[in-house]
Amino acid sequence: MTPPNDTEASPTVSITINGAAVEANPGELLIDAAERHGVYIPRFCYHPRMNPVGMCRMCLVDVDTGRGPGLQPSCMISVSEGMTVDTESERTQRAQEGILELLLVNHPLDCPVCDKGGECPLQDQTVAYGPGESRFVEEKRHYEKPIPISDLVYLDRERCILCDRCTRFASEVAGDPLIHFIDRGNETQVNTFPDEPFSSYFSGNTVQICPVGALTAEPYRFKARPWDLAENESTAVVDSTGARVVLQSSRDELVRVLGVDSDAVNWSWLSDKERFTYEANRSEDRLTDPLVRSESGEFATARWSDAAAFAAEAFAVEPDRIGVIGGARLPVEGQFMWSSLLTGLGVNDVDPQIGDGLDLDLVRSLPRATIADAAAPGGVVVLLCGDLKEELPTLYLRLRHAAVEDGAALIELSARATGLARYAKAKLHPLPGSIDDVAGALAAGTLNEAVGGVDPADLAKVAELLGSGRPVTVVVGRTNLAEDAGLITRAAAALHELVPTAKFLPALRRGNINGAIETGLARGRSTTEILRDAAAGEIETLVLLGADPLADHPDRALVSSAFDMVENLVAVDTFKTASSARADVILPAATFGEVDGSFVNLERRISPLRAKVTAPGQGRADWMIAAELAVALDQDIDVASLDDVRAQLSAAVPAFADVDWNNMDRGGDGPLLGSSGATGPSLAEIAAATSVAVPAVDGYGLRLVVDRKLWDLGTMVQQSPSLAHLAADATLSLAPADFDALGVDQGSTVTLSGPGGETAELNVSASRDLPRGVAHIPFRASGFDVGTFLSASTAVVDVRVNAG
Amino acid sequence: MSRLNANNELLAKEVIARYPIKKSALIPLLHLVQEQNGYVTSEGMTHLAELLDITSAEVLGTCSFYEMFKLEPVGRYVINVCGTMSCQLLGADELIHHAEERLGIKVGATTDDGLFTLEKAECQAACTEAPCLQVNYRHEYRVTHGDFDALVDRLVADSKKNGSAVIPPHGTLSETRQHIPAGRAVGAVAPDEVDGAPVWLPVDEPEETA
Numbered sequence A: 001m002t003p004p005n006d007t008e009a010s011p012t013v014s015i016t017i018n019g020a021a022v023e024a025n026p027g028e029l030l031i032d033a034a035e036r037h038g039v040y041i042p043r044f045c046y047h048p049r050m051n052p053v054g055m056c057r058m059c060l061v062d063v064d065t066g067r068g069p070g071l072q073p074s075c076m077i078s079v080s081e082g083m084t085v086d087t088e089s090e091r092t093q094r095a096q097e098g099i100l101e102l103l104l105v106n107h108p109l110d111c112p113v114c115d116k117g118g119e120c121p122l123q124d125q126t127v128a129y130g131p132g133e134s135r136f137v138e139e140k141r142h143y144e145k146p147i148p149i150s151d152l153v154y155l156d157r158e159r160c161i162l163c164d165r166c167t168r169f170a171s172e173v174a175g176d177p178l179i180h181f182i183d184r185g186n187e188t189q190v191n192t193f194p195d196e197p198f199s200s201y202f203s204g205n206t207v208q209i210c211p212v213g214a215l216t217a218e219p220y221r222f223k224a225r226p227w228d229l230a231e232n233e234s235t236a237v238v239d240s241t242g243a244r245v246v247l248q249s250s251r252d253e254l255v256r257v258l259g260v261d262s263d264a265v266n267w268s269w270l271s272d273k274e275r276f277t278y279e280a281n282r283s284e285d286r287l288t289d290p291l292v293r294s295e296s297g298e299f300a301t302a303r304w305s306d307a308a309a310f311a312a313e314a315f316a317v318e319p320d321r322i323g324v325i326g327g328a329r330l331p332v333e334g335q336f337m338w339s340s341l342l343t344g345l346g347v348n349d350v351d352p353q354i355g356d357g358l359d360l361d362l363v364r365s366l367p368r369a370t371i372a373d374a375a376a377p378g379g380v381v382v383l384l385c386g387d388l389k390e391e392l393p394t395l396y397l398r399l400r401h402a403a404v405e406d407g408a409a410l411i412e413l414s415a416r417a418t419g420l421a422r423y424a425k426a427k428l429h430p431l432p433g434s435i436d437d438v439a440g441a442l443a444a445g446t447l448n449e450a451v452g453g454v455d456p457a458d459l460a461k462v463a464e465l466l467g468s469g470r471p472v473t474v475v476v477g478r479t480n481l482a483e484d485a486g487l488i489t490r491a492a493a494a495l496h497e498l499v500p501t502a503k504f505l506p507a508l509r510r511g512n513i514n515g516a517i518e519t520g521l522a523r524g525r526s527t528t529e530i531l532r533d534a535a536a537g538e539i540e541t542l543v544l545l546g547a548d549p550l551a552d553h554p555d556r557a558l559v560s561s562a563f564d565m566v567e568n569l570v571a572v573d574t575f576k577t578a579s580s581a582r583a584d585v586i587l588p589a590a591t592f593g594e595v596d597g598s599f600v601n602l603e604r605r606i607s608p609l610r611a612k613v614t615a616p617g618q619g620r621a622d623w624m625i626a627a628e629l630a631v632a633l634d635q636d637i638d639v640a641s642l643d644d645v646r647a648q649l650s651a652a653v654p655a656f657a658d659v660d661w662n663n664m665d666r667g668g669d670g671p672l673l674g675s676s677g678a679t680g681p682s683l684a685e686i687a688a689a690t691s692v693a694v695p696a697v698d699g700y701g702l703r704l705v706v707d708r709k710l711w712d713l714g715t716m717v718q719q720s721p722s723l724a725h726l727a728a729d730a731t732l733s734l735a736p737a738d739f740d741a742l743g744v745d746q747g748s749t750v751t752l753s754g755p756g757g758e759t760a761e762l763n764v765s766a767s768r769d770l771p772r773g774v775a776h777i778p779f780r781a782s783g784f785d786v787g788t789f790l791s792a793s794t795a796v797v798d799v800r801v802n803a804g
Numbered sequence B: 001m002s003r004l005n006a007n008n009e010l011l012a013k014e015v016i017a018r019y020p021i022k023k024s025a026l027i028p029l030l031h032l033v034q035e036q037n038g039y040v041t042s043e044g045m046t047h048l049a050e051l052l053d054i055t056s057a058e059v060l061g062t063c064s065f066y067e068m069f070k071l072e073p074v075g076r077y078v079i080n081v082c083g084t085m086s087c088q089l090l091g092a093d094e095l096i097h098h099a100e101e102r103l104g105i106k107v108g109a110t111t112d113d114g115l116f117t118l119e120k121a122e123c124q125a126a127c128t129e130a131p132c133l134q135v136n137y138r139h140e141y142r143v144t145h146g147d148f149d150a151l152v153d154r155l156v157a158d159s160k161k162n163g164s165a166v167i168p169p170h171g172t173l174s175e176t177r178q179h180i181p182a183g184r185a186v187g188a189v190a191p192d193e194v195d196g197a198p199v200w201l202p203v204d205e206p207e208e209t210a
Ligand code: SF4
Pocket: A159, A160, A161, A162, A163, A164, A165, A166, A167, A190, A206, A209, A210, A211, A212, A214, A215
């Protein structure tokens, strides 16, 4: 396609709307141009983030382009010079009345019992533009009242006005066309294929954009009426994308989360995890009181001051015998207060990652990209990371859009084919342990021989894309939890060497991990090193800041022995988790939706977290907990309010110096943090200091690939009643050729044996997403804990699979 | 087996290879499923989804849009009697009534022996030959009640002569299958890789520009 030659075109197009001359942008849709100039044209099917289809005809207006006035759908027509538009003409009004009368022919008048009543575009526009009464006296069409089209979404086909928003979203935006128009004419309905539910990770968006009450979300059905809701804008914290959201509550309880259209981040879309995990706030398992382990070994509730004093005693040891794990759940303010507290105590070992992340020196020295950089039209994106659809789903949507609509070229450099594979221009899936060799071969230009099982032809293709001069972004994260993170460090450095202008987007998954890095809550020994030293008796006090390493750290055995050895285990948490249940004292924290604060996303963009409801019981904001401990420990920390914390943060950390705390999201997107001013080692130096000894492949074994699923046994999912049962099963998958070699049926049970002689029985299936020579098992999946097979001390994990 | 059998799967792959975008082969392949099973089976649709790399919902969406794809089993012979104006003026209502009596079923139903499904149809573009009907989409013109009875008798007899039937069972569109020899195939060029006129259009070579 040739781009339009616009060298002579005027920068704007002059049109007349309702008698007023206005300037529109070339190519702009009339419906948008009118709205920008204060004229709202009613609509149902048009959505600014999807391609217009002209389904509903509600946006018909009188348009004259020189050939006389006539009705045109304003969502389908671009502005043109001299266009005259009348959105209030008699002809327009008659059209609007006619369309509404037509839409209401089959629409039930069950608004009093409809969840959408009170915020329904059909209801509102009927009042504003409708004919007042209908001539239709015949029977309306009838369908079985709401049918579940997935575990989370119900569809009432009688209410549907066939606007094609949900179906377009499913195919255009999410890439999961599991709902579709079925049948035709008067029988047309939205539906799924029988027994193939709309199990998209993004299904909740269809509920948000449905212009009537046809689609409802199971967690919100009949929970509240729109006029009872109070709301506040905030940021989603379940992953590091930092999608902008609105929190809605009724009677001091969160009942709904909606996506906000942030141009920089989530374009109004949310994953179902970001949308529905608010349910966990009111889980019965929430910690409401400080808990202190009594002499008898049982937990007893305690007063805050007593619990703080108890916890403070645990800090009365040599500072280098204290290790802190976690912190990514905390808002920036809490992170900074903890960081200050630890500094005051001389504690120098704190890691917000749980052994499943990246080298933090690497993250700090990477030239950062924004999401917009990565999703820029015509760019090249290297996916040196896990499956973004599973780990950072909103980022997945942006990259998918870039590839499908904007000509971005995606290159997969990962352990297996991910959710973005079908849109990728090139795919490299090296054997675990050789990803750095593959990146190294690209950097060195040695493209003639196979490396790590990757075909030289594919290497050449990737080299060509990377050398094409198009801007390159690398999304860097862990593609395989069973593989040493040092390999990713080396691979990232090699890519940087090959394309020095490349920018990087760290795909660290865990919530406010970037806030922790920026506020200094990430220094000294890593979580794995802390745990190792703890297991060796060199750490006396282990502090868990909202971390559950027993479930989250890949090396299960290491965490257990560390917990056994430490004298004091202090936990700050919202739930009693596998780890915090073993603590000596648990301090209950207030969390998402309950406290004000701020969040730094993977671009280093800061955005506000706002309170909407009160925390259950005595849960407190994390900055207050740190302040309370500081008092108990005689630390000189003087903060009385969130503003005090922020003022100190701005003064102490250069990256936050310019943050305008009270106007973070003015204009929609939060700003990017300033430069941290830190000068660390260069990428090349970091890579040179990283050595990983990968054993040779043994001829009989398979190399383990372990990565995450969106629905897993993680706390937030499990504490949300609507989501808990969605957790993926721990199935073992093999490449079709390896599967065939095993000679068993799809789904039969096989024996997996690990390097230390451990064994497990698992169901096996073939998957085309895998290269030969690997065995794939999802992390924290239901039925089998693969963490028992992982070890932090080996670079890769070789396993054997035997039939029966 | 209501997925495509091995032979038909091969055929399906041949058809798919004709298109730059796999999904374009959907309608011909739905006919293939219908030809194999007499109607479009659920398993057949799922199989097509796999072959075309789309979802079953997309297959169903397309399939259910078209009257000629049956989602439930129908008789070996689907008889569509035209009920539109010309035919109606020349006795279509009576013909339909007669057909119902003769076959012992109502419009829309299938006889117990699985031989006949009776349907009322819209104009079949043979108005000059009214009243008319189609058997598996093959026309019969100026049909009298006697003609109808004779037709039914013939079809019953045909159905027993395995193989040499005049009208093939429902689902078979044509008995000669299209096969494009490799040398004559246009080939599957993806739309965004097309930079000239369609290959079958003779065009003047553009003049070389300096
Ligand atoms: S269910 Fe809602 S969004 Fe989907 S087509 Fe119907 S009215 Fe539109």
